[in-house]
Amino acid sequence: MTSVQTPAQDGAPTGPSVLKPATEAQAHEVLRWAVAEEQPVELVGGGTKRAIGRPVQAAHRLDFSGLRGISLYEPEELVLSAAAGTPLAEIEATLAARRQQLAFEPADPGPLFGRPAGTQTLGGVVSANLSGPRRIKAGAARDHVLGCRAVSGHGELFKAGGRVVKNVTGYDLPKLFTGAWGTLVALTEVTLKVLPAPEHERTLLLLGLDDAAAIQALSSALCSPHEVAGAAHLPAAMAAGIPGAAEQGAAVTAIRLEGFAPSVAYRAGLLEKALGGKAATAALEGGASAAFWRAVRDVAPFVARPERAVWRISVAPRRGPAVLGELAARLGAEGYYDWGGGLIWLGTDPAGDAGAAAVRAAVGGEGHATLLRAPEAVRTAVPVFHPQAPALAALSARVKQTYDPRDILNPGRMTAGI
Amino acid sequence: MEMPKPDAAVLARRVELIGALRRIVPGEGVIVDADELRAYESDGVMAYRQMPLVVVLPSTTEQVSEVLRFCHEAGVKVVPRGAGTSLSGGALPLADGVLLGMSKFNRILEIDWEDRCVRVQPGVTNLGITTAVAHRGFYYAPDPSSQIACTIGGNVAENSGGVHCLKYGLTTNNVLGVEMVLMNGEVVRLGGKHLDSEGYDLLAAVTGSEGLLGVVTEVTVRILPKPETARALLLGFPTVEGGGQCVAEIIAAGIIPGGMEMMDRPAIHAAEDFVHAGYPLDVDGLLIVELDGPEAEVDHLIAEVERIARGCGATYARVSSSEEERLTFWAGRKSAFPAVGQIGPDYLCMDGTIPRKELPRVLRAMTEMSQRHGLRVANVFHAGDGNLHPLILYDANRPGEIEKAEAFGADILKLCVDVGGVLTGEHGVGVEKRDLMPYQFQPEDLTHQQRLKCAFDPDGLLNPGKVFPQLHRCAEMGRLHVHRGQIPFPDIPRF
Numbered sequence: 001m002t003s004v005q006t007p008a009q010d011g012a013p014t015g016p017s018v019l020k021p022a023t024e025a026q027a028h029e030v031l032r033w034a035v036a037e038e039q040p041v042e043l044v045g046g047g048t049k050r051a052i053g054r055p056v057q058a059a060h061r062l063d064f065s066g067l068r069g070i071s072l073y074e075p076e077e078l079v080l081s082a083a084a085g086t087p088l089a090e091i092e093a094t095l096a097a098r099r100q101q102l103a104f105e106p107a108d109p110g111p112l113f114g115r116p117a118g119t120q121t122l123g124g125v126v127s128a129n130l131s132g133p134r135r136i137k138a139g140a141a142r143d144h145v146l147g148c149r150a151v152s153g154h155g156e157l158f159k160a161g162g163r164v165v166k167n168v169t170g171y172d173l174p175k176l177f178t179g180a181w182g183t184l185v186a187l188t189e190v191t192l193k194v195l196p197a198p199e200h201e202r203t204l205l206l207l208g209l210d211d212a213a214a215i216q217a218l219s220s221a222l223c224s225p226h227e228v229a230g231a232a233h234l235p236a237a238m239a240a241g242i243p244g245a246a247e248q249g250a251a252v253t254a255i256r257l258e259g260f261a262p263s264v265a266y267r268a269g270l271l272e273k274a275l276g277g278k279a280a281t282a283a284l285e286g287g288a289s290a291a292f293w294r295a296v297r298d299v300a301p302f303v304a305r306p307e308r309a310v311w312r313i314s315v316a317p318r319r320g321p322a323v324l325g326e327l328a329a330r331l332g333a334e335g336y337y338d339w340g341g342g343l344i345w346l347g348t349d350p351a352g353d354a355g356a357a358a359v360r361a362a363v364g365g366e367g368h369a370t371l372l373r374a375p376e377a378v379r380t381a382v383p384v385f386h387p388q389a390p391a392l393a394a395l396s397a398r399v400k401q402t403y404d405p406r407d408i409l410n411p412g413r414m415t416a417g418i
Numbered sequence: 419m420e421m422p423k424p425d426a427a428v429l430a431r432r433v434e435l436i437g438a439l440r441r442i443v444p445g446e447g448v449i450v451d452a453d454e455l456r457a458y459e460s461d462g463v464m465a466y467r468q469m470p471l472v473v474v475l476p477s478t479t480e481q482v483s484e485v486l487r488f489c490h491e492a493g494v495k496v497v498p499r500g501a502g503t504s505l506s507g508g509a510l511p512l513a514d515g516v517l518l519g520m521s522k523f524n525r526i527l528e529i530d531w532e533d534r535c536v537r538v539q540p541g542v543t544n545l546g547i548t549t550a551v552a553h554r555g556f557y558y559a560p561d562p563s564s565q566i567a568c569t570i571g572g573n574v575a576e577n578s579g580g581v582h583c584l585k586y587g588l589t590t591n592n593v594l595g596v597e598m599v600l601m602n603g604e605v606v607r608l609g610g611k612h613l614d615s616e617g618y619d620l621l622a623a624v625t626g627s628e629g630l631l632g633v634v635t636e637v638t639v640r641i642l643p644k645p646e647t648a649r650a651l652l653l654g655f656p657t658v659e660g661g662g663q664c665v666a667e668i669i670a671a672g673i674i675p676g677g678m679e680m681m682d683r684p685a686i687h688a689a690e691d692f693v694h695a696g697y698p699l700d701v702d703g704l705l706i707v708e709l710d711g712p713e714a715e716v717d718h719l720i721a722e723v724e725r726i727a728r729g730c731g732a733t734y735a736r737v738s739s740s741e742e743e744r745l746t747f748w749a750g751r752k753s754a755f756p757a758v759g760q761i762g763p764d765y766l767c768m769d770g771t772i773p774r775k776e777l778p779r780v781l782r783a784m785t786e787m788s789q790r791h792g793l794r795v796a797n798v799f800h801a802g803d804g805n806l807h808p809l810i811l812y813d814a815n816r817p818g819e820i821e822k823a824e825a826f827g828a829d830i831l832k833l834c835v836d837v838g839g840v841l842t843g844e845h846g847v848g849v850e851k852r853d854l855m856p857y858q859f860q861p862e863d864l865t866h867q868q869r870l871k872c873a874f875d876p877d878g879l880l881n882p883g884k885v886f887p888q889l890h891r892c893a894e895m896g897r898l899h900v901h902r903g904q905i906p907f908p909d910i911p912r913f
Contacts, residue, residue, distance in 0.1 A: 076666040077773050077804075099672060129614065140614055142622055143591045158862045164771040165584070166805040166843035168577045168626045169851075169858060170867045170885060172590065175622030179615060196672035219532050225555070225643040227711065263715030316611035318532045342533075342613055365607075368616030386616040391604040396617050398873035403866075405896060414617065 002066070016042070020063040024083070024149065024188045028157045030062060031186060031408070035155035040411045043182040045085055045121030048110045049128055053181055053384050053413040055376050064123055067188060072163070075100055079146065079163050081191040084123030091122060101197040104141045105132030105293075111303045112310065112373060123187045129179030132297035133230040133256070136222070136339050142178040144193045150177060150185035153404025163191050176399075182410040183418050184403040198258035202268050203230070203289040205245070206253040206279040211235065211321040214253040215341035217275050219317065221255045222340050224274065226267040230256030230293055231340040238301045238336040244284045244292035253279070256293060296338055299345050302373070308334075308347035309354035309374040315367035317341035323362045330362075331355045350374050356382040365389070385414050419466065419849055421883045424514040428494055432471060435494060439474055439516070442484045447522075449473035458517050461502040461509040462564070463850060465820065470497065470511035477522040479597065479605060479635040486633065487603025489516055495879050496601070498629040500541065500572030503564040505767060506848025508576065508628050508884060518633060520571050526550050527636070533611050535594055537638045540571025544578070547639065556641040559586035562844070563752060571634045577626030579844035581677040581751075584802035585710075586642070588844070590625040597636035598624060601875040610638060623870060628846050629881040631874040645710035648676060649720055650744045653727045654701030654734030658682055661703035662777040664730040665801045668707070671726060673719055676710035678802035679751050682781065685758065685796040685809070686750075692757030695750030698734040705801065706747055754798045755809065762794060762811030766823045770834030771843035774804045783833055784808060791826040793819075805843035806834070832857055847885045855887055864888075869895050 002020045019041075021027040034041050040058040044050060045065060064085035072081040075098040082091055088106065095101050106125045110117045126148075131140040138144075147161030160173035177185050206217055214233035221228050233253045239245035245252040255271060257264045272281055284292050302310045315323055320341030327333045327346060333355060335346035346369075348355035359369045368386035371379065388396065393415075400407075400418045412418070428435070440448045449455060450472055460467045471494075476482045489496050495515035502509050511517045523539035529551060530536070536547055536558070544565040547558040561580035562568055568578065573589045574596060586592070595609030608621040615621060624631050655661040661680050668675065681689065681704045690697045697704055705727070709719045724735055738744035750757070758765050772780055781797065788795045794811040808830055812823040831841050831851065835858045841851045855864060864886065871878065872892035882889060 074773070074775070076670045077775060078669060079773075129619070131614070135613065139587065139591050142619055143587065152866060156862045156866070158860070158866045160863065160866065162771075162838075162840045164773060164804050164839055164843070166579055166588070166771045166800065166803045167840045168844055168846050169840045169842050170847065170855065170864075171870050172577070172622055172626050173867060173870065175590070176619055176870070178622070179619050184618070196669070196674065199672065222534060223531065223556075223643055225646045225712070259711075260715055260718055262718055263712050266714035267712050314612040314614055314616075316530075316533045339613060366610050367612040368614075370616070388617055389607070391600075392606045392608070392617075392620075395600070395604075395606060395620065395873065399618055399620070399870070402869045402873045402896070418617075 016059055016061045018061045018063055020066045022066045024067065024157070027062070027064070027067060027186065027188055028151050031151045032155035034060065034408050035153060035406060038406050038408070040408050043186050043410055045124040046087065046119040048113065048115055048120040049124055051113050052128070052372055054379055054415070056410050056413050058411065062186065065121060070094060071189065078194050079191065080194050081163065081189060082122050083189050084121065084187040086122045088120050088122055088125055089118045095194055096197065099197050100194045102144065102192065103134060103138035103195040104144050105134040105297060106130040106141060107132050107297045107299070109298070112299050114306065122190055126178050126187060126190050127180065127182045133232060133293050133338050136231060137227065137229045138195070142175045145174045145178045145190060146193055147191035148174045148177060148187050149189040150187045152185045153406060153408050157188070161191065165193055181413050183400060183413050184409065186409060200261040200264050201256060201258045201286065201289045202264050203284040203292055204255045204257070204268055204271055205248065205282040205284065206275060207248050207282065208250040209233070209253050209279050210251070211324065213278065214251065215318065215321050215337065217253055217278060218255065218340040220275060221271055224271065226257065226271055227259070228255055229258045230254065232296050232336065232338045233341070234301070234336040237334060241301045241304045242292060242295045244288050248282060254292065256289065301336060302345065302347050305347055309350035309378065310372045311346040311348065311355070311359055311369050312372045313344040313346055313359065313363060313367065313369040315342060315344070315363060319367070320344055326362045327355065327358060330358050350378060353382045354378050360387065383415065419853065421468070421512065421849070422889065424512070428471070428514040435492065436472055438488060439472065439485065442488060443474055443476050443481050447475045447477065449475070458499065458502070458511060458519070461499070461504040461507060463505060463507040463510070463848070466507045466510050466849060468511045468513060470517035471514055473517045473519055475519045475522050479599065482518070482599045482633055482635055483603045483605055485516070485518065486599055486601055490602050490877070490879060493877070493879070495882055497881050498575070498633045500569035500575070501543070501567050503568040503572065504576065504848060505769070505845040506842065506850040508846050508848040510849055512883065520569070520633070523571070523635065530611065535611050535638055535640050537636065538570055540574070540634045540637055541569050544568050544570055544573055547641070551641050555644050557644050558639055559592055559642055560589050563755070570637050570639065574625050574634050574637055575627065575629045576844070576846045579805070581679060581800065583800070584678060585674050585676050590622060593621065593625055593637060593639055595638040596621060596624065596634045598632040598634050600632050601877070601880045628848065628885050630871055630885060631880070645676070647713045647716050648708055648710035648744060649716050650706055650708040650738045650747045651720060651723055651727070652697070652734070652736045652747050653705040653707065653732045654698040655703040655705070655730070655732055656701060658703035658781050659778040660731040661705045661801070662774065664705060664727050664732065665774060667726045667730060668723055671722065673722065675707050675802060677706070677708040679706045680704065680799040680801040681751065681754065682797040684794065685754055685798050688757040688761050688796055689750035689754050692760055693749045693753050695746050697750055701734055706751055751798065758796045758809045758811065762813065764812050764814045766810040766812065766827050768806065768808045768810065768827050768830050769842045769845040770831050770839055771803070771805045772834050772837050772839035774801070776837040776839070780806070780833060780837060784830060787826055787829050791822055793823055793826055800843070804839065828854060849884055852885060853887045855885070865890070865895055872896065
């Protein structure tokens with residue numbers, strides 16, 4: 001284990017100490033000590049998501065990047081286990097060599113936060129439940145997490161779940177810990193379901209549709225049996241920053257099809273026939289299609305607009321255009337849609353509450369809005385995660401209390417109490 | 419199998435409790451007559467029986483909330499029940515507990531075609547959802563074999579599977595939201611028509627929690643457009659290993675079939691005698707592979723799978739040429755349980771999951787165990803996801819045979835854990851596998867599961883005696899066991 005100290009002047013209070021365990025046993029040892037001494041710790045992997053959530057006030061930073069390595073990969077069993085600090089890039093490359101993938105298509109949030117691409121870790125991806133455009137077909141990160149090893153706020157190392165897909169033995173804790181932003185347990189190892197990578201992909205583009213017509217077209221596509229694996233709509237200004245869309249000079253509505261080449265060609269033909277009457281069409285094949293969806297996934301339009309605060313809004317798909325329309329009118333916000341209209345990436349003016357009051361009012365109780373990127377002062381003052389109804393908020397607080405009774409793990413990351 | 423000792427004080431207050439419950443749920447919604455209570459004394463596991471203190475059949479969320487709040491305050495245990503098809507005793511009543519039946523929650527509340535989801539009450543049957551949306555080409559994907567009878571509320575409690583899980587997921591992957599009442603009567607909504615959770619993913623924790631965390635009063639599920647076409651292959655192998663190899667190679671080729679089921683020789687023969695599906699009788703392993711999707715894709719993949727099967731030594735291959743023939747292929751597999759019931763007076767159905775590659779080893783060991791225990795076993799197997807259903811044949815009328823069958827079953831499940839698998843793939847722990855939990859989990863693993871219960875039901879009144887072999891008090895599990903004053907990390911520099 002290595003341990004470093006943030007430089008401090010003589011006599012000045014010291015900054016957070018950084019502890020970098022090299023083994024699970026060392027991580028356990030550090031956390032046992034932290035619990036015993038009531039020393040809050042910030043859990044960090046690649047650090048790409050440190051600017052998400054409420055700022056964590058902790059005297060110690062526990063750096064998991066030393067805890068790395070794939071411990072199990074059996075392609076014919078569709079399963080992979082790796083230490084929490086394993087770079088996602090390493091996992092994706094390992095899978096790609098066997099023509100497999102993480103079907104939930106995790107985004108790379110690095111560039112959105114002004115950091116390099118390709119540095120996030122498995123633990124970070126799982127703790128944030130990051131899922132990309134294929135989420136509508138393949139499920140979220142949580143749907144692919146089969147098991148884990150972790151240290152809770154009791155300072156105890158334990159395992160949950162397993163390595164097989166079909167498993168109802170006890171509570172599904174690994175899914176609960178997915179998306180908990182490191183506030184319940186510190187993950188040390190994660191076991192994932194992996195899937196074959198599609199042999200081929202093609203994206204059908206419909207050009208020049210307004211938002212309402214676009215979401216309706218995406219809905220028709222998603223209601224068809226053609227196994228749509230991506231459904232996004234970018235108004236013209238947003239499309240301008242996306243490879244494959246920028247060239248069109250218009251709003252772009254995109255439908256991705258994946259699979260065996262003859263199947264993709266067949267389905268694309270049927271969809272074009274069904275939807276092509278409504279707008280001009282174009283197509284992106286193979287690598288061009290992949291580049292387009294990577295940009296949608298990684299929120300490229302707002303990587304190019306660093307001055308904007310960024311919201312991630314999840315609503316019922318058909319509500320998408322009304323919510324974005326209202327916020328565009330009220331806040332001068334701009335944004336685009338993924339997940340057939342159900343996911344809105346929204347850019348607002350970061351001044352004041354970054355539009356929080358208006359955003360939360362527009363979303364209401366049916367859906368949620370996360371203030372993903374904003375200056376630290378705004379994230380301190382404004383609830384970053386969508387406020388919950390009182391009974392649910394109280395239940396969530398009890399879940400936090402049961403796993404981390406001394407508030408050691410990423411204290412305050414999600415709400416003032418969580 | 420022991421259940422928590424009935425609370426004499428609660429038993430003594432039966433009349434008073436019934437009166438209070440009648441004030442919440444009037445009329446026929448409170449059942450107290452012994453003859454009527456008998457209908458609720460067991461679920462799908464007939465070997466376990468217990469008369470409940472009283473049965474309450476609420477019809478609104480408000481009533482559920484009031485019943486739970488009342489029981490919470492009175493310290494009375496509650497066992498929730500859907501259709502009572504559990505194969506693990508999840509709905510087994512308690513002598514001193516209220517059985518909360520959800521059968522009156524049987525309405526479909528909303529079909530939202532545009533957002534591709536359906537909002538239903540929990541007493542709607544699994545198949546009822548598909549039936550309601552089939553006319554517009556949709557269906558609900560998880561299809562447990564009890565789907566005619568089992569309810570969606572029970573599916574949420576058990577995280578039910580079916581034969582299409584490999585491609586389309588389990589209940590947990592297809593539920594978007596629930597309304598749920600906590601033991602203290604509070605009503606919470608988790609999820610909805612939108613995707614993912616805004617905070618902790620409590621929906622994931624609740625799905626498969628076997629009625630220990632709350633009572634679900636409304637469920638939102640996603641529905642899928644029906645695949646354009648589906649065709650099946652029937653593949654026979656001289657050894658089960660050959661079939662197992664074929665499954666591995668199909669997946670290695672990047673193919674995820676809609677369904678992939680295997681049967682061993684005893685199961686093949688039982689099924690063929692029972693429904694005459696035309697199964698080959700001179701093979702040791704029979705694989706049914708179903709491919710669904712666009713016609714062009716299915717045609718391409720059928721040829722591909724047949725080629726792989728031949729390479730793995732298949733001696734028999736037949737492709738369904740009509741919808742009728744495809745259904746005939748499945749008829750044998752789907753009636754495997756009753757078919758096996760024909761060859762032995764009684765059977766125990768096990769439900770372990772193993773890593774697929776361990777199949778030959780597990781089957782060999784099972785043959786050896788079968789001889790050792792002196793009981794026959796037939797195997798049906800969700801080959802795609804490694805979920806085994808060994809059916810142990812016994813005769814309940816012969817003294818000691820049920821105990822022998824249970825011991826055989828426990829040996830099989832322990833073996834599943836030994837090879838890296840789990841005790842239950844889709845039937846749940848319930849009371850049936852409860853006492854085996856410590857074989858799969860260390861004490862600290864189980865403690866961390868039980869701590870979740872403390873956040874939802876700290877007094878342990880909801881469905882106690884299920885899933886966990888030992889009940890710990892939440893106060894005890896909440897206590898931190900720490901040793902202060904040690905010098906941490908002697909090997910690293912201190913600042």
